[in-house]
Amino acid sequence: EPEVTQTPSHQVTQMGQEVILRCVPISNHLYFYWYRQILGQKVEFLVSFYNNEISEKSEIFDDQFSVERPDGSNFTLKIRSTKLEDSAMYFCASSDMGGTQYFGPGTRLLVL
Amino acid sequence: KNEVEQSPQNLTAQEEEFITINCSYSVGISALHWLQQHPGGGIVSLFMLSSGKKKHGRLIATINIQEKHSSLHITASHPRDSAVYICAVGLKAGNEKLTFGTGTRLTIIP
Numbered sequence: 001e002p003e004v005t006q007t008p009s010h011q012v013t014q015m016g017q018e019v020i021l022r023c024v025p026i027s028n029h030l031y032f033y034w035y036r037q038i039l040g041q042k043v044e045f046l047v048s049f050y051n052n053e054i055s056e057k058s059e060i061f062d063d064q065f066s067v068e069r070p071d072g073s074n075f076t077l078k079i080r081s082t083k084l085e086d087s088a089m090y091f092c093a094s095s096d097m098g099g100t101q102y103f104g105p106g107t108r109l110l111v112l
Numbered sequence: 113k114n115e116v117e118q119s120p121q122n123l124t125a126q127e128e129e130f131i132t133i134n135c136s137y138s139v140g141i142s143a144l145h146w147l148q149q150h151p152g153g154g155i156v157s158l159f160m161l162s163s164g165k166k167k168h169g170r171l172i173a174t175i176n177i178q179e180k181h182s183s184l185h186i187t188a189s190h191p192r193d194s195a196v197y198i199c200a201v202g203l204k205a206g207n208e209k210l211t212f213g214t215g216t217r218l219t220i221i222p
Contacts, residue, residue, distance in 0.1 A: 033209065043155070043198065045209040056209055089153055099143060099202070101210065103155040 002026045004104035006092050012110045013082055021077045021107045023092030032075045033093040033101065034067065036060070043091065049075065082111045114139040116213040118199050124219045131186040133216045135199030138180065142202050145210060146173050146184050149196040158184070158197075189220045 005024045013019050025032050034046040047057045047067055054067065066078045075094075079086055089108050093101040115138040125131055135144070146158040159166050159173040161182070166173050170189075175182040186193055196217050200210040 035210075037153075042214045043200070043210075043212040045211065048209050058209070091155060098160075099208075100157050100160045101145070102157060103147075105152075105154045108153070 002102075004092055004094055004102050006090075006104035006107050008107060009105065010108045010110075012112065015084055015111055016081050019079050019082055019109065021079075021090050021092075021109070023075045023077070023094075023104055024073055025075055025092065025094030026096075026102055027073070029094035029096050029102075031055075031095045032067075032069070033095075034077045035091045035093065035103075036088040037091065037106075038085075038088045046077070046090075082109075084111050087111045114141070114201055114203060114211045116199055116201055116211055118197075118213040118216050120216060121214065122217045122219075124221065125189055127190060127220055127222050129189050129220075131189050131193070131218065131220075133184045133197050133199075133218070135182045135184070135213055136180055137199075137201050137211075139203065140177075140180075142204055142208065144175055144182050145200045145202070146182075147198040147200060149198055149215065151195070155198070186218075191220045191222050194219050 007022045032049040035043050037043045045058050047061045048055045064080045068076050089106045091106045092104040095101045117136050119134045143162045145160050148156045170187045172185040196215040198215045199213040202208040
């Protein structure tokens with residue numbers, strides 16, 4: 001069964017460093033999302049992406065964040081200068097026209 | 113802004129018990145999703161529904177649009193059902209961002 005994959009599974013970085021989280025959505029899906037979950041809190045929407053552009057973004061998704069679909073298969077989330085409060089589990093998801101979102105296993109980011 | 117409330121926050125039950133988890137939301141929606149989050153963190157979609165009832169195996173999800181309320185039921189619960197169950201809603205038709213509840217942590221004791 002097709003699945004969403006994410007790499008790396010864990011990332012530890014120093015505050016101020018740039019990180020890139022990678023996702024490979026399900027191949028025939030057209031809609032892509034990034035969510036995050038701070039430890040012990042609920043999942044929060046970051047950004048949605050369709051037709052090679054951002055369709056919606058949350059207040060969390062400020063200028064430090066960017067997304068890209070560089071090659072038709074990968075979908076990346078870049079955090080330019082990480083802060084301590086960026087420590088969280090980051091989930092990528094994708095969906096087709098039916099609307100059910102399929103989630104990747106997540107990347108656990110720890111900013112020191 | 114839609115508020116999504118789940119109850120209970122934690123639920124412990126014996127194996128074979130019938131389980132009900134509730135979700136209510138404040139603003140009209142296009143679809144409601146039930147998700148399961150495993151102890152390792154992975155999220156699996158269980159149901160997406162906009163009206164009525166859906167069933168998959170021992171899981172049943174219902175929604176009452178007028179009352180802005182949904183329930184997830186598990187029949188003949190099993191220890192492998194132990195997980196966090198999350199309700200999430202989408203406001204617009206079609207593919208859209210989800211607003212999540214805080215989840216219900218379910219523990220089934222053998």
